[in-house]
Amino acid sequence: MNPLHAYRPRELSLPALVQAAAELGARLPASADERVRAEVDERTVRYYQSTGLVDRPLRYEGRTALYGYRHLLQVLATKALQGAGYKLSQVQASLAGVPTGELEAAVARALGEAAAPAPPVPAAAPAPRALVQFEVSPGLWLTVDPAVHPDPAALAAALSTHLTRSTP
Amino acid sequence: MTTLPATATLATGSRGDLGGLIALVAGRETALPLARVSVRTTIAGAVARTEIEQVFQNTLATPMEAVHIFPLPPGGVVTEVQLRCGELIVKAECRGREEAERTFAAAREQGHRAALLTAERADVHTLRVTSLPPGESVRVRIVVMEVLKAEDGAFRWRFPTVVAPRYMPGRSTGRTGPGVADDTDQVPDASRISPPLRLAGGTPLDLEVSFLGTPARLSSSLHALRVDLASGVRVAPNGSQTCDRDFVLAFAWAGAEGGHRAWTDGETTLLLVDPPAVAASPLPRDAVFLVDISGSMEGQKLNAAKRALRTALRGLVPGDRMRLIAFDDDVEAHTTTFTTFDDASLRAAETFVGRLRSRGGTEMLAPIREALAGERPAARLRTVLLITDGQAGNEEELVAAVAHRREGARFFTLGIDTAVNAALLETLARVGGGACTLCTPADDIESVVAGIEARFGSPVADEVRVEGESARPEGRTLFAGQPLAMLVRGTGATVVAKGRTAQGEAQWSAVPQRAPFSLAAPWAKERIQWLEDRLSLRPFEEEAIRPEIRRIALEAGVASRLTAFVAVERTRRVDGSVQEVVQPVELPAMWVAEEVATYGDVQFAMAPPPPPAGGAPAPMVARARSMPAFDAREADDAEGTPMMSAPPARKSRAALPTLARSMMAKLAGPASPPRHEAAAAPSIAALVQRQEANGSWGNDPLRTAAALLALLRDGHTRHAGLRKRAVQKAAAWLAQHVGVAEVAAVLAQLELVEAGGEYQHRPPSSLRGAGPEGAMLG
Known part of the structure; x- marks a missing residue:
């Protein structure tokens, strides 16, 4: 089961986001510099947020900021790329606005979920096609090719909503 | 949609690969929306018309909504917005802000391209x-x-290109805008004025100024200039630039020195009242110096601030009293009450200044209150000089504090930055009955302070009003060296202003020339600004003032806080959900990123991640881009804090490249120094530093006469040169010792030079032998 999926519908406080990022981050490919990945804390997330690496919170409950799935993916993607030797500025320039679906596919693959482990791909090589999986209803899985459907997450969400409505 | 148990356990062992992520990064050079900015300004008379073009690109595979938080000159007003999609040009309409926002949201919903300003x-x-x-x-x-x-x-035309990070005091209340700071109880719109910080690179800026007329003495303190005389006069920054600092252009019109001037478009008239050059006889001052030592001031800005402070302290005269207050998120007062200005207190103050180090956030409210607190003895004038970059978000609160606590005090501001918060500093001075001076860390601080000294005290005239329907109906204040721009509805053969000076009623007039631009929008801007100033003074009048602002803005078709521009292009529709991207902006030049981090975690989430244990490369890159504005004279400043006094760990930051210094030397050219300054500056600077508070050198008539002669020979008199104050004080002290023959001769020489004569004194050996000052005459 893809552990990312547990977070798709959830709202996370900052500590919860940090914890989730730390747990999932442990499954990212080993970095050349192990120390880079070791640190995901609240300061880091706030810093990412002040630079736009992580979107602004979904909403606030009183003074508590609530984050969502996209934020988790952004933290993991940033950490993973940093671990691979990319500068934060490169990540900032290229990941700005990347749709959640694409981000999810890439992060899932980095976690060893949607694609088989493979030796690191050289930066210049075209990305192998990655498929994304969603559990749209208990026991019902949907596999989407993001190259055909640019926002698989939205598609899955729509389908899931439809199923929930049409189920008596 | 399904919800998995929160405790979904992770399979251990197999790890994935980064191919997908790397493809996302490698696939595009930049996904940032703002591709470039071009600025074309035309200056005529005292008015500038600027066309700004911002180009947005979408490199994503989905539709995008780009958000750009950017600055405009605080005295400027948006009169027109166009959305240009290829050949198609859609002119934006000026509407009430809520209505414009609704129109824009509807366009987004329908997939139409639209712009909202x-x-x-x-x-x-x-x-x-x-x-x-x-x-x-x-x-x-x-x-x-x-x-x-x-x-x-x-x-001076100061065009900002980046909104600098501002300190947002108060407790978080959530977030309503696209920015990166939380709104707070003290800054309810913090999230609307806080763009994300760009980590590297910058948006290319293509800026060019053309003049209708012939400008003289062009200079720019933060950019090297390229001047093109092929067709008219056009000026642009030399080399490629990005949006990381203000463009500061100073010029004068050739053959139009001084005098009152006026321009008219046939319906609205602009009058520029040139202050008469009368030496005011100021009341003894209770001078408060407020200096910002928050983290954003770190580096060259704090050095410039200290230099300004030391120069301003030496501008006090016997009989004045002073207080020195440094602030970050804590108030550090040198003394709890006013101390009489004398030699001991001057030395103590200078030691205090030398020890100042930059630290935390910019909490300006408490020090402003402190500066305006306490007894106001009759026959003494309370003056406040605030030295800062102005980077705080709680502007309304600060303006209200000054407006309400002023009680006859004069509140002056000196803004030092590469991306100064001009709006705040100009407003504080306006409501505080003082004057605002803006400079950059690369400016000649001493001449800047010399200008302030002329204004620092009583104004030249008060209650200045122009005949007709003035944009700012209240009486205005005229300070030395700062012509007053007054906009009035209507036109006539002459335009007349009246005011009150120390000598009684005065009247100034000018014959208007034809203005090449409409002055309706500047009039509306000035009126709106006046209403907003009024609102900060009388918040209980909000219900009357806000509709008035809205009415004027809609009538003139200009942007304000209550009006906005919206353009919708309805010929095409795009499908799919729109991905919002907020354009990250650069850290201003000469800012030190690590110090901005000390703004704190919550209010200003600028803190870089804690350094990894083994010291992986720090993510912030701003340090390497620090600007080459090294003030070479700082090192010669006998008692100044040396430039390199930073703690050892920061040494590399202070050590600027030699190339950068030589570049700066070229840049610093335009501010024409007094005669012999180049060669004599260090010794003259050191000489002035040795002057006692009473104006003498060592309480010795001969040494003082020798020092005055050295100043005179270097081009300084009581009325000219950067060292006016030093000369004035020395001459005043010497006047008590005219019995000494050498003193009488030197004073006669001073009067001769001031009357337009040539310096021709041959100092007798008794003067040449008078201490270190005499040695300078050799």
Whole structure:
């Protein structure tokens, strides 16, 4: 089961986001510099947020900021790329606005979920096609090719909503 | 949608690969929406018309909404916005802000391309461009009209290109805008004025100024200039630039030195009242110096601030009293009460200044209250000089504090930055009955302070009013060296202003020339600004004032906090949900990123991640981009804090490249120094540093006469040169010792030079042998 999926519908406080990022981050490919990945804390997330690496919170409950799935993916993607030797500025320039679906596919693959482990791909090589999986209803899985459907997450969400409505 | 148990356990062992992520990064050079900014300004008389074009691109595979939080000159006003999609040009309409926002949201909903320009503050604006199709770009053109500031014989056009990080005091209340700071109880719109910080690179800026007329004495303190005389006079920064600092252009019109001037478009008239050059006889001052030592001041800005402070302290005269207050998020007062200005207190103050180090956030409210607190003895004038970059978000609160606690005090501001918060500092001075001076860390601080000294005290005239329907109906204040721009409805053969000077009623008039631009928008801007100033003074009148602001803005078709521009292009529709991207902006030049981090975690989430244990490369890159504005004279400043006094760990930051220094030396050229300054500056600077508080050198008539002669020979008199104050004080002290023959001769020489004569004194050996001052005459 893809552990990312547990977070798709959830709202996370900052500590919860940090914890989730730390747990999932442990499954990212080993970095050349192990120390880079070791640190995901609240300061880091706030810093990412002040630079736009992580979107602004979904909403606030009183003074508590609530984050969502996209934020988790952004933290993991940033950490993973940093671990691979990319500068934060490169990540900032290229990941700005990347749709959640694409981000999810890439992060899932980095976690060893949607694609088989493979030796690191050289930066210049075209990305192998990655498929994304969603559990749209208990026991019902949907596999989407993001190259055909640019926002698989939205598609899955729509389908899931439809199923929930049409189920008596 | 399914919800998995929160405790979904992770399979251990197999790890994935980064191919997908790497493809995302490698696939595009930049996904940032703002591709470039071009600025074309035309200056005529005292008015600038600026066309700004911002180009947005969408490199994503989905439709994009780009958000750009950007600054405009606080005296400028947006009069026109166009959305340009290829050949198609859609002119934006000026509407009430809520209505414009609704129109824009509806366009987004329907997949139409649209642009929305809103004004968050006098300077900070937001531009949104929505439904930008994948792979396409659009241009937004913005027209801004502005009356230029004139100061010390030159016009200044200061065009900001980046909203600097501002400290947001208060407790978080959530977030309503697209920015990165939380709104707080003290800054309810913090999230609308806080763009994300760009980590590397910058948006290319293509800026060019053309003049209708012939400018003279062009200079720019933060950019090297390229001047093109092929068709008219056109000026541009030399080399490629990005949006990381203000463009500061100073010039004078050739053959138009001084005098009152006026321009008219046939319906509205602009009068520029040139202050008469009378030496005011100021009341003894209770002078408060407020200096900002927050983290954002770190580095060259704090050095410039200290230099300004030391120079300003030496501008006090016997009989004055002083207080020195440094602040960050804590108030550090040198003394709890006023101390009499004398030698001991001057030395103590200088030691205090030398020890100042930059630290935390910019909490300005408490020190402003402190500066305006306490007894106000009759026959003494309370003056406050605030030295800061102005980077705080709680502007309304600060303006209200000054407006309400002023009680006859004069509140002056000196802004030092590469991306100064001009709106705040100008407003504080306006409501505080003082004057605002803006400079950059690369300016000649001593001449800047010399200009302030002329204004620092009583104004030249008060209750200045122009005949007719003035944009700012209340009486205005005229300070030495700062011509007053007054906009009035109507036109006539002459335009007349009246005011009250120390000598009684005065009247100034000028014959208007034809203005090449409409002055209706500048008039509306000035009126709106006046209403907003009034609102900060009388918040209980909000219900009357806000509709009035809205009415004037809609009538003139200009952006304000209550009006906005919206343009919708309805010929095409894009499908798919729109991805919002907020454009990250650069850290201003000369800012030290690590110090901005000390703004704190919550209010200003600038803190870099804690350094990894083994010392992986720090993510912030701003340090390497520090600007080469090294003030070479700082090192020669006998008692000044040396430039390299930073703690050892920061040494590398202070050590600027030699190339950068030589570049700076070239840049510093334009501010024409007094005669012999180049060679004599270090010793003259050291000489002035040795002057006692009473104006003498060592209480010795011969040494003092020798020092005065050295100053005189270097081009300084009581009325000219950077060292006016030093000469005035020395001459006043010497006047008590005219019995000494050498003293009488030197004073006679001073009067001769001041009357236009040539310096021709041959100092007798008794003067040449008088201490270190005499040695300078050799």
